Amino acid sequence: MISFGPTEEQEIVREAMREFAHSAVRPIARKSEEEGLVPEDFLEQSWQLGLVSTQIPEAYGGGGEARSPITNALVLEELACGDAGLALAALAPALFAMPVVEFGTEAQQRELLPLFCGDRYHAASLALVEPGPCFDPIGLRTVAERKGDGWVLSGAKCFVPMADRASHFLVLARAGEGVGLEAVQAFIVPRDAAGLEISEPEKKLGLNGLPTGSLALERVELPAVGRLGGDAGCDARRLVNLSRTALGTVLVGLSRAVMEYAIPYAKDREAFGEAIARKQAIAFTLADMRIEVDAMRWLTWKAASRLEHGVDATREAHLARSYCARQAMKIADDGVQVLGGHGFIREHPIELWYRNARTLGVLEGTVAL
Amino acid sequence: MIDFMLTTNDQKILDAVRREALVCRSYARHYDEHEDEFPPDELPEAGDFPPTMSLFAGREPEDTGLGVMSMLLTAGQTWGDYSVRMRRGKGGLGNAALRAAGTPEQQQKWGGLTLAMAITEPGCGSDPSRVQMTAVLDEATDEWVLNGEKIFVTTGCRAQGVVVWATIDKSAGRAGIKSFLVEKGAPGFIVSGKEKKLGIRADDTAAYVFDNCRIPRGNLLGGKEEIPQESSGGFRGVMKTFNMTRPAVAGIGLGIAEAALDFTRDALREAGIQVEPGPGIAAQSAAAQRFLELEALYEAAMLTVLRAAWLSDQGQPNNLESSICKAKAGAAVREITQGCIELVGPMGASREHLLEKWFRDVRITDIYEGTGEIQRLIIARNILGYGREELK
DSSP states (O other), X not given: OEEOOOXXXXXXXXXXXXXXXIIIIHHHHHHHHHHTOOOHHHHHHHHTTTTTGGGSOGGGTSOOOOOOHHHHHHHHHHHHHXXXXXXXXXHHHHHHHHHHHHHOOHHHHHXXXXXXXXXXXXXXXXXOOOSSSSOOGGGOOOEEEEETTEEEEEEEEEEEETTTTOSEEEEEEEOSSSSGGGGEEEEEEETTOTTEEEOSOOOOSSOXXXXXXXXXEEEEEEOGGGBTTGGGOOOHHHHHHHHHHHHHHHHHHHHHHHHHHHHXXXXXXXXXXXXXXXXXXHHHHHHHHHHHHHHHHHHHHHHHHHHHHTSOOHHHHHHHHHHHHHHHHHHHHHHHHHHGGGGXXXXXXXXXXXXXXXXHHHOOSTTOO | OOEEOOOHHHHHXXXXXHHHHXXXXXXXXXXXXXXXXXXXXXXXXXTTSOOGGGGGTTOOTTSOOHHHHHHHHHHHHHHHOSSOOTTOOSOOHXXXXXXXXXXXXXXXXXXTXXXXXXXXXXXXXXXXXXXXXXXXXXXXXXXXXXXXXXXXXXXXXXXXXXXXXXXXXXXXXXXXXXXXXEETTOTTEEXXXXXXXXXXXXSOEEEEEEEEEEXXXXXXXXXXXXXXXXXXXXXXXXXXTHHHHHHHHHXXXXXXXXXHXXXXXXXXXXXXXXXXXXXXXXXXXXHHHHHHHHHHXXXXXXXXXXXXXXXXXXXXXXXXXXXXXXXXXXHXXXXXXXXXXXXXXXXXXXXXXXXXXXXXXXXXXXXXXXXXXXXXXXXXXXXXXXXXXXXX
């Protein structure tokens, strides 16, 4: 049945996230971006919301709720409307934990999931993106070779969220002959694995509130149980589709932030004797933002809905991510233009969202919720 | 629950609609080139197809709402052809207005007729508050006397009657505008012309003259003769009709755009270009990438249409959303059909194929039922909290 109606519980979660984004995320976004740091108390505060533990089975100390890409889409949009970098920092552990929930063997779940059900923020992350031009998740260069029962990983990763403190990384690598994502598997690499080197935090165009790092994997040896899902492995295509959809929702949140900032500004700012919002050139730009924020959101919801049903969402996730990336860039660009010179000044958040839109638009896979 | 999966019952209906649509498509070129002929309501190849409405028997609560389904159904029909649509039922735009604003007696009396809607005049289009046509009450005979001209009346030649906008008091501005039901054959009601158009040629577009046209007093749609005191109160009621016709018009355009996309996908494949989503910039041709952009545009626009219809199914206001989907779809279908011809190349401009027809047919989407600019004006006023005086 085609329906655009969130459940009552989803409405409650969405409302709570909106309030948290307004009171706890947005106010610290600029400082965190300028300093390139996530405040520790923010991580602890967000951890208390149970963002990561809610969808972990009760047997491992979690909330036992069904994994819902739709609920996650609602949560991510709200948090990203506060600040995309901080939203991703708060949720980075889920990049690791959720694939373990979905594909992990019982032993892997027993060992790893309780880490995310404690009282304190526990960092772990996903390593998908690789350095070099024109990164594409279907053409990974990091490889996993069989060695006896186990595996040997070689390659390089970058844009790994919270790499400075993650206890484990889920490293995606080519592990066989197949074509594209069919050959890709995920490997659980502990921080202290021999041959793993973690860089200093990366310096980026945007998203500086989210510390990221690069990984160098020099013949990292893993036991047989190092592969997510053991002998069964995991469905890398689904992981990438989840990631693309989630990335789309982050871009919806960012775009909404731009729109909600530009509207009151344009009503307040006067030129030639009246508010600039009363000029059609500005008013229509704002109307276009409103149209596109809706369109973007429904595309991400459609992809999330297919993922929730467990059916293939390759087309929907791709269209949602690429559409959202294009539109978010345009909305942020127009946002700068509506504010004029003030859009260029770091006193306003618009220039930050402009940089974030470009950064997020080219990221793949760092938000595989 | 947020959901985008069609149920088996939904799919059954849409499959049947597509089957019919393909039959209609086989007649599309003929009626494009013979614009003086009216396509029949029944086509021989589809004689034994079950009537569309019969497919709606046995709907379950978990099936998609009727408003949303009617958008998908409409798009499915125009995917076949805009003009050759079978069993479209008696339903001009005037019927939508009758359903929205007519009294029970009027519904009873006029519901069985196909009614066109006449708003536009030679001197006013996007701003219907400037309607010049007048309606004067003749107390002696209890009749309204209509005088004025109307143009761009969709299916105005074929319709059996019309809902026409006229002012009963020019000094009252928008509040003085009322709609009237006029039957074909009323004295002084003249069909004065038929337009020759860029596209949708098999759908007639009429011009009317009302020359001291007399109609019974009871033909005032909704029956309220008084002029509301608060500004534009009555006018707003008339404008409400658009909350369902705008999504429908958007859906009509998107059905055509989808046909263009399907044709283009096949053409690209024939030329050896794969258009599967997924591979990044290094692995994908520019043509495939452009095609996927157009596909995303189609999806995005279609979802805004379904959203507006869904709100209506829920009994929620959808004024803003119907403008959003109309604006989005209007722009999207232009870009999609223009882009498809660009991708297909010279073959796309040939009248051997229907792509050039779809490109012409779809262009009206961003104009009628309010241009894209008018929709943006409505959206902007809404999000800025401005009235018509603050944002013109």
